[in-house]
Amino acid sequence: MEYFIQQLINGLTLGSIYGLIAIGYTMVYGIIGMINFAHGDIFTVGAYVALAVILLLGISGATGATMLVLALLLVLVISMVFTAVWGWTVERIAYRPLRGSFRLAPLITAIGMSIVLQNFIQVTQGARVKPIQPIISGGIPLFDGRSDGGIIVQLSWMQLLIIVSTFVLMVGFTFLITKTALGRSQRACEQDQKMAALLGVDVDKTISLTFVMGAALAAVAGLMFLLLYGVLDFYIGFLAGIKAFTAAVLGGIGSLPGAMLGGIVLGLIEVFWSAYFSVEYKDVAAFSILAIVLIFMPSGLLGKPEVEKV
Amino acid sequence: MSAHPMLKVEGLHAAYGKIVALRGVDVEVAKGEIVTLIGANGAGKSTLMMSICGTPRAKAGQILFDGEDITTTPTHLIMRKGIAQSPEGRRIFARMTVMENLQMGASLVDEQYFDEDLNKVFDLFPRLKERSAQRGGTLSGGEQQMLAIGRALMSRPKMLMLDEPSLGLAPLIVKQIFEAVRELNRNEGLTVFFVEQNAFHALKLAHRGYVLVNGEITMTGTGAELLKREDVRAAYLEGGAH
Numbered sequence: 045m046e047y048f049i050q051q052l053i054n055g056l057t058l059g060s061i062y063g064l065i066a067i068g069y070t071m072v073y074g075i076i077g078m079i080n081f082a083h084g085d086i087f088t089v090g091a092y093v094a095l096a097v098i099l100l101l102g103i104s105g106a107t108g109a110t111m112l113v114l115a116l117l118l119v120l121v122i123s124m125v126f127t128a129v130w131g132w133t134v135e136r137i138a139y140r141p142l143r144g145s146f147r148l149a150p151l152i153t154a155i156g157m158s159i160v161l162q163n164f165i166q167v168t169q170g171a172r173v174k175p176i177q178p179i180i181s182g183g184i185p186l187f188d189g190r191s192d193g194g195i196i197v198q199l200s201w202m203q204l205l206i207i208v209s210t211f212v213l214m215v216g217f218t219f220l221i222t223k224t225a226l227g228r229s230q231r232a233c234e235q236d237q238k239m240a241a242l243l244g245v246d247v248d249k250t251i252s253l254t255f256v257m258g259a260a261l262a263a264v265a266g267l268m269f270l271l272l273y274g275v276l277d278f279y280i281g282f283l284a285g286i287k288a289f290t291a292a293v294l295g296g297i298g299s300l301p302g303a304m305l306g307g308i309v310l311g312l313i314e315v316f317w318s319a320y321f322s323v324e325y326k327d328v329a330a331f332s333i334l335a336i337v338l339i340f341m342p343s344g345l346l347g348k349p350e351v352e353k354v
Numbered sequence: 355m356s357a358h359p360m361l362k363v364e365g366l367h368a369a370y371g372k373i374v375a376l377r378g379v380d381v382e383v384a385k386g387e388i389v390t391l392i393g394a395n396g397a398g399k400s401t402l403m404m405s406i407c408g409t410p411r412a413k414a415g416q417i418l419f420d421g422e423d424i425t426t427t428p429t430h431l432i433m434r435k436g437i438a439q440s441p442e443g444r445r446i447f448a449r450m451t452v453m454e455n456l457q458m459g460a461s462l463v464d465e466q467y468f469d470e471d472l473n474k475v476f477d478l479f480p481r482l483k484e485r486s487a488q489r490g491g492t493l494s495g496g497e498q499q500m501l502a503i504g505r506a507l508m509s510r511p512k513m514l515m516l517d518e519p520s521l522g523l524a525p526l527i528v529k530q531i532f533e534a535v536r537e538l539n540r541n542e543g544l545t546v547f548f549v550e551q552n553a554f555h556a557l558k559l560a561h562r563g564y565v566l567v568n569g570e571i572t573m574t575g576t577g578a579e580l581l582k583r584e585d586v587r588a589a590y591l592e593g594g595a596h
Contacts, residue, residue: 225461232447232458239445241429242407243509244462348449 046187046194051319052312057203057272059311060210064265065288066295066303067217068258074298075234075254076143081154082134084285085161086127086259090266091276092169093123095176098270105179112179116267124263130161131259132252140248158282166278174276180205206268213264214304217257221300230254234298287330294334296347305345310334358421360385360513360545361406366415368398368405375401377569378415383513388539388546390556390577392590393566399549400442402566403517407439408432420512434462436512440502440519442549448491452482455490455501459508467510475504478534495522503531507538514538516548520555528552532559553590557581565590 065087072080097119107115138153183200190196221227232240233250241247269284270276287310295306310330317329337345361383368376375398383389393399405412406419408429417425424432433439438459447455456475460468476483479500485493490501499522506514516535520528532555538544550556557563557577565573565586573580580586 225457228450228454228458229461231450231454235447235449236445238409238429239441239447240458241409242433242439242441242445243458243505244430244433245458246430 046197047319049186050195050197051315053197053199053203055312055315056308057206057311058315059291059308060206061265061268061272061307062284062288062291062310063304063307064210064213064261064268065284066291066307067300068262069289069292070295070297070300070303071230071254071258073292075230075251076139076150077147078139078150079154079289080134080139080255080258081151081285081289082138082157082161083131083258083262084281084283084288085158085165086131086134086281087262087266087269087284087288088165088276088278088281089130089161090123090127090259090263091270091280092165092266093126093263094119094267094270095174095276097122098176098179103179104177105181107179116179120264120267123267124260127259127263127266128256131255131262134161135252135255140251158285162278162282169278171278176270176274178274179271202272206272209264209268210304213261214301217261218300226250226253290331290334294337294344296344299344299346299348302344302346309345358418359383360387360420361547362416362418363402363406364416364418366402366405366417367413368401368410369413370401370410375410375569376405379566379569379571381564381571383545383547385545386539386543387562388535388548388560390560390563391547391549391566392551392553392556392563392580393549394589395551397566398569399566400517401569403439403515403547403549404441406432406515407437433509436510437515438506438509438511438513439515440499440506440517442517444495444498444502446490446493446498446501446505448489450490451487452490452493452501453486455505456482456486456508459505461509463508463510471508471510475507478507478530479504496524496527499523500527500531511544513545513547516546518549518551520550520552528555535559553586554581 065083068083069080072078072083101115103112103115134157138157139150142150142153180202183198183203186197186199188196221230229240229245229250232243232245233247237247269280288307291306291310292303293306294309295302295304313330313333314326317326359382361381363379363381366376366379379402391399391402401410404410406417408427412425416423419435419437422435424435447458456472460471463471481497482500482504485497490498493501499519503516503519519531523531535546536559539546548556557580560577562576563574563580564571565580573583573586
C-alpha cells in the first residue's frame with residue numbers, strides 16, 4: 045500500500061511536467077491546427093536557460109529558504125522570457141509565412157525547427173550531460189510503514205512544488221481562456237479566423253501570443269525538470285516532447301483540461317508500469333494504452349466531437 | 355449630406371483565385387443612407403461585401419471609407435474604423451455561447467457601453483436573451499441570423515453591412531429586422547449597406563439600390579425607381595411582389 049501511494053505521488057509529478065508541455069501543443073493545435081514539433085525543444089531551451097541562470101546566481105542547496113524562493117522565481121521569469129522570445133520567433137519566421145499553404149508544409153518546417161533548435165543547443169552547450177547538485181531536498185514524510193516491513197512514504201518538497209504550481213497554472217490558464225477577452229479572441233481565431241478578423245481581432249497577434257504562452261509554460265516545465273532530475277542534455281526535449289504530444293492527443297488535442305489529464309494519465313501509466321512490471325517496457329505500455337484509447341475514443345479522453353448544426 | 359460619402363468603391367476588381375468575381379464595380383453609400391445591392395446568385399454580391407472588408411483583396415480599384423483609403427488596409431484594421439458585417443453564412447462561433455458571440459462583437463468597444471448595447475440587441479431579438487447561455491452551434495438558422503446581426507450591432511458601427519439578413523428567417527422576423535434597421539437608421543443615423551435576394555422588401559427599405567449582374571453594376575437608382583422598372587421587376591421581383 046505504501047509503495048502504491050509513493051508511486052502515485054511520483055506519477056503525478058511526472059504527469060504534471062508532461063501536462064505543462066502538452067498545453068503548448070494543444071493550444072497551438074487548437075488555434076492553427078498544426079503540431080508544433082519544435083515545442084519540445086523550446087522546453088529544452090527553457091531548461092538550459094534555467095541552468096545557466098542558476099549557475100550564474102550561484103544558487104545551491106545551501107541557499108537560505110527565502111532567498112531560494114526569490115532566486116528561483118527570478119530564474120523562472122528569465123527563462124520564461126527567453127522561451128517566449130524563442131516561441132514567438134519560431135512562429136514568426138517558420139510558420140507564419142506558410143500560413144494558408146497546404147497542411148503538410150508547416151508540419152515539415154516544424155520538424156525542421158525542432159532539428160535546428162536541437163543542434164543549436166548541442167553546438168552551443170555541448171553534447172555532454174550537464175548535472176547540477178540537488179537544490180531542493182527533503183520533504184514531508186506522510187507515513188512510516190517500516191513497522192510492518194514497508195517503506196516511508198514521502199512527498200518531497202520538489203514534488204509538492206511541481207504539483208502545486210502545475211495546479212495553480214492550470215487554474216490560471218483555464219480562467220484566461222474561458223473568461224478573458226484575450227481567451228475569447230483565441231477561441232474565436234480557433235473556430236473561424238476570417239470572422240475573428242471581421243470583428244477586429246488581430247489574428248496574427250493572437251496566434252503569436254498563443255505561441256508565447258505555450259513557450260512560457262514549457263519554460264516552467266523545463267525548470268521543474270531540471271530541479272527534479274538534476275541533469276540536462278540537448279536531447280531531453282525530444283522525448284519529453286513526444287510524450288507531451290502523446291499526452292495532448294490522449295486527453296483530446298485542442299482541449300486544455302484534456303492536455304493536463306492526458307499528461308497525468310501518461311505519467312501514472314509510466315510510473316506504475318515501471319514500479320510493478322518492467323522499466324524497459326514503460327514506453328511500450330504508455331503508447332499501447334494511447335493506441336487502445338484512441339481506438340475507442342478517437343477524439344481523446346476530453347476531446348469534443350463537433351456538435352454543429354448548420 | 356457630408357462632403358464625402360461614407361463608402362466609395364471605384365473600379366473594384368476582385369477574384370477568388372482565377373475565378374473573377376467583380377469587374378470594375380462602382381458603389382457609393384452616403385452617410386446616413388440605406389443602400390441595397392440586389393442580384394442573382396453568383397453575381398458577386400457577397401464578394402463585394404467581403405472585399406470591402408479586405409478579404410479577398412481588391413485586384414484593382416479603390417475603396418474609400420469615411421474619406422480614407424482602405425484598399426490595402428488589413429481586415430481587422432478596416433473593421434476598427436467602424437464597419438461591421440453580418441457575413442454570408444452567418445459565421446457564428448459554434449462552440450461559443452450566444453453571450454460570448456455578442457462579447458466578441460463588442461471586443462473593440464469600451465466596456466462601459468456593453469450592458470446598454472446588449473439590452474438594445476436583446477430588445478431587438480428577445481430570443482437571443484432566452485438562449486444567451488446556449489452554444490451558437492445549437493441555435494436554429496433563424497436564431498443564428500439574429501445572432502450574426504446582433505453581434506455586428508454590438509460593435510457600434512458607423513456603417514452596418516448585412517449579407518442577406520432575411521435568409522432563413524420567418525416573414526414576421528424579416529419584417530422585424532427590416533423595421534429595426536429602419537429605426538436605427540432614422541434614430542441614430544446608422545449607415546446601412548445590405549445585400550438581399552428578397553429584392554422587393556430590400557428596395558422598399560432602401561433609399562437607393564444597385565443591381566449587380568456578373569460582377570458588374572448594371573443599374574442604379576432610388577428604391578422606388580428601381581421598383582418601377584420593368585426589367586428589374588422581370589429579373590428580380592417575379593413572384594416576389596405581393
